[in-house]
Amino acid sequence: MLKWVDFKPEKPTLKHWIVGWFNYYIKFRLKLRLWSDSYSLIMKLKVDEMTAEDEEDKVGKRIWRMVLKNNTDAYHASKLTDETAGKFFDAFFPWKRKQLENYYKNGSECYQWKIYDQIVCCTWTSHGRIDPEVQKEMGIELPIGKKDYWGLDIIVHPDYRGKAFEFLLFNVTHRHLKKQGVDNLWAAVYLGDRGSVKMHHRVGFRPMHLLHQRFRFGFKQSNLYSFEKDGAAETHKAAEKLGVDLEFLFNNQQSQEITKEK
Numbered sequence: 001m002l003k004w005v006d007f008k009p010e011k012p013t014l015k016h017w018i019v020g021w022f023n024y025y026i027k028f029r030l031k032l033r034l035w036s037d038s039y040s041l042i043m044k045l046k047v048d049e050m051t052a053e054d055e056e057d058k059v060g061k062r063i064w065r066m067v068l069k070n071n072t073d074a075y076h077a078s079k080l081t082d083e084t085a086g087k088f089f090d091a092f093f094p095w096k097r098k099q100l101e102n103y104y105k106n107g108s109e110c111y112q113w114k115i116y117d118q119i120v121c122c123t124w125t126s127h128g129r130i131d132p133e134v135q136k137e138m139g140i141e142l143p144i145g146k147k148d149y150w151g152l153d154i155i156v157h158p159d160y161r162g163k164a165f166e167f168l169l170f171n172v173t174h175r176h177l178k179k180q181g182v183d184n185l186w187a188a189v190y191l192g193d194r195g196s197v198k199m200h201h202r203v204g205f206r207p208m209h210l211l212h213q214r215f216r217f218g219f220k221q222s223n224l225y226s227f228e229k230d231g232a233a234e235t236h237k238a239a240e241k242l243g244v245d246l247e248f249l250f251n252n253q254q255s256q257e258i259t260k261e262k
Helices: 014-034 058-066 082-092 094-105 132-138 165-180 194-203 231-242 253-260
Strands: 035-046 075-079 109-115 118-127 148-156 184-190 206-216 219-226
Touching: 014 035, 014 094, 014 206, 035 194, 035 231, 075 165, 082 094, 082 109, 094 109, 094 132, 118 165, 148 165, 184 194, 206 231, 219 231
Parallel strands: 148 184
Antiparallel strands: 035 184, 035 206, 075 109, 109 118, 118 148, 206 219
């Protein structure tokens, strides 16, 4: 749900820290709180129906061959521990260390994904519930199943963005999730980020709710629209307001039938 402004592979300098802090807390957070409307799609993926491969994903297949050399084990994850978490926060997100530490203290898990020894991205997930920090940020109650995962965020290294690595990540995690007996994945995706919405849709995520957050001088009002009722119509209106083409969400018959299931 939350989007960080930057992701640095090296330990940030003082300039990086200041720029990151200013961009996040002044340009993003302050502007958001003063006067804005934010729209997010609450999307659900049934693991058994997950699209682990995409025949049209030529870019991903090329990366699979050239970078990984068909060695799927080269793309691997390591879970942050008590010993590694502090160093990780300092190296990548010093201006957001408190929030990330709260995720960690709340029992949410962070994995850093690597190709050999190079960090490609990191992922945050909470199991059987939504992390309290995110629940508070959303301003609504949205319970999930005990065998469900809530995806807090996927942050891709700048050098690998736009090169299908986020989609490849789902290819790898598919086997991992099946072994753990996970039934569903949930995620909140910013409606204005068409690329992220499309990527989630490609691997099998389907819209369940539209979350509209209205900020006016520090006061927040959260409205949740279910796709069983008026969520699709509200999403169309919000997409037009943001100037984003999301017709692929509604042209797919599987997306349209989401209103028939809970």
